[in-house]
Amino acid sequence: MSAAVAVEDLAFTYPGEHHSVFDGLDITIESGERVALLGPNGSGKTTLALHLNGLLRAQRGEIVIGGLVLDDDTLAQIRRQVGLVFQDPNDQLFMHRVRDDVAFGPTNLGLDTVEIARRVEQALHDVGAAGLAEQAPHHLSGGERRRAAVASVLSMNPEVLVLDEPTSGIDPLGRHELAELLTSLPQTQLVVTHDLPFAHATCARSLVLDQGKIALDLETKTLLNDPDLLARHRLALPFGYRS
């Protein structure tokens, strides 16, 4: 069986920049795995997330999703298969009601109204946000907004979820609820974060991005218990945290 996500020899430099973000990045994630992608600011986490559903295109190498190589012909299909939850929920939620945001993707797929309604109910139920359907996204708390953003991606029935800094802007209880939500979902997940306790709560495996390469690929608990390793990759636990 093909890996859920394979990044093979990816190279990418932003237009007009001298330094490449990646120059030969390789990652493999098996189906059903939840993997944390850790790394300091500027290490390329968001750039990678944007490649996984084709919002940025590889300048060399390949992105392969469920055995399908991302190219012009497969782009639309891969966009459906890989749900990207943006760092800022305001980039994802732009309608007047949560229900309409969650319906947006399925509506664009041209599904019939019965199927759209079914998917919206299911996605809102799966994220524990059925009661938020009629609310305006900008009236929600950070945690509620994040769950609504996840629902707006789940309604596309993706096989892979990529979440970019999902804990930013949410309080400790919301963070706890989000960890429970992610661990309850069946999708293969890449959780981009610099929140190490959150990575520990959601992902058994961690990848550490440093200088455009995967510097470490290890059990999250091993990383958390190794202060030297954390320091070497510019990662730090919150004050007072004990794993």
Ligand SMILES: Nc1ncnc2c1ncn2[C@@H]1O[C@H](COP(=O)(O)OP(=O)(O)O)[C@@H](O)[C@H]1O
């Ligand atoms: N739109 C852009 N144009 C030029 N450089 C960018 C752009 N977005 C990010 N970068 C640069 O690419 C590198 C990786 O950024 P990013 O993927 O956002 O890192 P992270 O998400 O890990 O903080 C950084 O050096 C950043 O300054």
Ligand SMILES: [Mg+2]
């Ligand atoms: Mg980022």
